Amino acid sequence: MAIHDATPVESRMLSVLVENHAGVLSRVVGLFSARGFNIRSLAVGETEDPTASRITLVAEGDQKTIEQIKKQLNKLLDVIKVQDLSEEGFVDRELMLVKLRNTPQVKEALKSVMSQFRAQVADENHSLITLECTETRENAKKIFALLKGIGIVEIAQTGAVALSNKLPKN
């Protein structure tokens, strides 16, 4: 008999289709805390079917843990379907709002950011500029690195939402 070989901890993009009613999110989140699974980010929203919601979550763990996460999620009665997008290939975006001081230096930096990334000014007044970035997590990090130290007041960021880039099998 063998125990599971230690495999490196990796991030997995899971798309979990759930019933759209009260208490479902707490079941999913409760499962993660009760079994000691790690969630890096989680986003939930309605879908094309008003009775279902999609939870996109980035889970972290070794291979064995990820398998358990998927199996345990599948056991929940409110879970309709669990998709491991990391296996299928996917498109993902997170939304980041960056509030900056309105200075010439910031404006200069924003030009460069907006030319390289999916980013635009969402709001501007005499003292502040709010930048809206719709990007992958990696690119959001790069944007943050570019703007760091030149007047960031605060940041708000969503978790990733993602969809498989394949046609559904059924």
Added chain:
Amino acid sequence: MSKMTGAQAVVEAFTREGVEYVFGLPGGACLPLFDALYDAKFKVILVRHEQGAVHMAEGYARSTGRPGVVVVTSGPGATNTVTGIADAYMDSIPLVVITGQVKSFLIGNDAFQEADVTGITRPITKHNYLVKNVNDLPRILKEAFTIATSGRPGPVLIDFPSDISLQTVDFEYPSEVSVRGFKPVVEAHSGQIKKAAELIMASKRPVVYTGGGVVISGAAKELIAFVEKTQAPCTNTLMGLGSVPGTHPLFMGMLGMHGTVFANRAVHESDLLIAVGARFDDRVTGDLKKFAPTAKVIHIDVDPSAISKNIKVDVPIVGDVKQVLIELNKLVGKIDTGTWLADIEKWKKESPLRYKDDGDLIRPQYAIQRLCDILGSDAIVSTDVGQHQMWAAQYFKLNGPNQFLTSGGLGTMGYGFPAAIGAQFAFPKKTVVCISGDGSIQMNIQEMATAVLHKLPVKIAIINNNYLGMVRQWQETFYNHRYSSSTMSGNPDFVALAKAYGATGRCVTRKNEVDEAIEWSKTITDRPCVLDFVVTEEENVYPMIPAGRSFEEIIDMA
């Protein structure tokens, strides 16, 4: 379709589900429900503490295979059921628990006797509901019974606000559930079964390791057929005891922490472990890295998440254990296990299950051995948790499944007596004995009133060593004899206590009184009977593999 109140709808659904007994205790928020239960055709058993109600329902469920049903009130009534629900969840026992809740418009207001019961029980139920609309009730009730009893069974809770229980519903009971996330058991993959059969036929030192899944699936007959056909030796987990008769020549007894030396050694030296309805619990495996080091593993389980949770499996088979065994039995034949069985027989002779049996004081193992001999192997045996539980597992040899009612996963002291009551309700003519300890029995002794009221002849064998015995054993072994808070000084006179409730009993202090006392207990047929066996105090449970260690470090009796 007929009009009725929400409370009446619950009673109607119970009737249609064939409920025989409801165990519960009323209170403000479930008064409408108990008013409706007043007219029910099935029996409503009033308990003395809600935890008792859940364990009774568990005892009923475990002995019959049918779901146990509990009705209690909100707040403390509901929170008192939590231990029992967690127990049922760990051991996969089907329950439907209905908790009264404060009026729906008061929820969240910190109302009198309010608790967030769906929140509290979310991680210990298979599913739970808060009824918000009376029209959902028939569907919810149908789903509750279906979910509780299907696949890997478990407890389902319905939190039921009192105002909604008084509202009117057009009752139409669905014939089946339609929930998108409900994944009924799939038929096992025939290719996997074939692979398993090939591995089995190629093995030289196979061990069949079976758990509670065999009992739940009703697969004992198929398991025995498999074992006899292949001539592969079999060991059970605590939850699996009774699946193979305790006296079967291919049965090696329990494995794991307090399993027999030869069962553990057989697992250790096996080349193929056939795990059936078992989950590689830490009390079975100890150090995973050294468990069955040379074996390949076939794992049959209805719950996909049980497979590959703790160990790597060579041939996983997801499916109902009984169906899989039926298919497997078609493909396997006799394996040449002659030498292997001879090895095991030799180890059994070298290190049999044994205890010192000298003097005229009562050894706890002796008391249990005599209970088994005199009450017979067809008795239903419930246990509490601790040393007596392990001795019962070792020495009470049972004939069949659904006879051993024990708290395996959660290890709940206080489980045994109410569980025995639940089983005695289900089987009024059978001998039901609760083997308990002087610590455990005090955790739900109030149910003596329930048992007396219903004239239940449950036998309660207290293995009284004046200690929390298992705690004491660990303190002796691992904490340098420092008996911190483990002596039970202050124990009551258990026989006098039984008599105060209207039950009867005897205190037994000498070995030569044991048989006569047990024989006498058999003559008591109209009330509970306590046998208070005052046993040698510092007896230890052996063999013992210390927690987290391997077979190589097994401690056998000196």
